[in-house]
Amino acid sequence: MTDGRNPATRRSLSRRRALGVVGAAGVGALAGCLGGGGDTVGSLPDRGDQQVIADVESFPNEGNQHVQRGTGVDYGTRPPTSGPHYSGTVSAGFYEEPQPMGDVVHTLEHGAVVAYYDPEAITEDARSNLRTWARSFTGTWRSFLAMPYPYDDPETPYTLTAWRHLLRLAEYDEAAVRAFCAEYLGRGPENPVR
Incomplete structure (x- = not known):
């Protein structure tokens, strides 16, 4: 036919x-x-590489109470890893400007990983890779966002944070980002999904 x-x-x-x-x-x-559906950068193992995780600093919980937007909060870590926060959150993404810390801390409570970068030191490879992570993890309970340090004189060019955890990087290391995300992404106290 x-x-x-x-x-x-x-x-x-x-x-x-x-x-x-x-x-x-x-x-x-x-x-x-990429994990289909824009949800991962490759598949994440259940836990991060223990050689990397050994360098993560862990801090006591500074609380998770909501405070009125605009309230000044003095966080015990810089950048913050827990504490009082606003009721809003910050969407996954790569940001060129710092976002409100009260919203960022609430986003950490939701299971996010926040990568801070020094705008004067970030490399094009790091910028591209951080954008990929931010596009790949966009869920409410396991998002990834990157933003410039909100403070003058950052201790290192890159810092990764999750609820109660922080990893400082002297140079950008995608394997360290992967290990940190494997260990902490989606494991915030409000609604752990991993």
């Missing part, structure tokens, strides 16, 4: 369909590598 098209047209359509299937398979494979 023929469709009324000449043989050359049928061959051309057949090739385009085959390329479409290969292209769709390639996109599917890429999505699989």
Whole structure:
């Protein structure tokens, strides 16, 4: 049975369909590598590399009470890892400006990892990689955001934070970001999802 098209047209359509299937398979494979649905950068192990995690500083819980927006809060760590916070959160993303710390701390309570960077020291590779992490982890209970340090004179060019945990990096290290996320992402106290 023929469709009324000449043989050359049928061959051309057949090739385009085959390329479409290969292209769709390639996109599917890429999505699989990225965790599909924009939810991961590769698959995260259940726990982080213990050599990296050994360098993580852990701090006492400074509380999780909500305070009125605009209330000044003196956090015990810099950047903060817990404490009183506003009722809002910060969406996953790569930010060029610091976000309100009261919202950032609430985002940590939701299971986020926040990566701080020194805008004068960030490399293009680090910027690109942090953007990929921020696009890949966007869920309410396991998001990733990157933003400039909100303070003058950061101790290191990069710092990773999660609820009660902090890792300072003298240089950008994607393997350390992966280990930190594997250990803490989605494990905030409000609604742990991992």
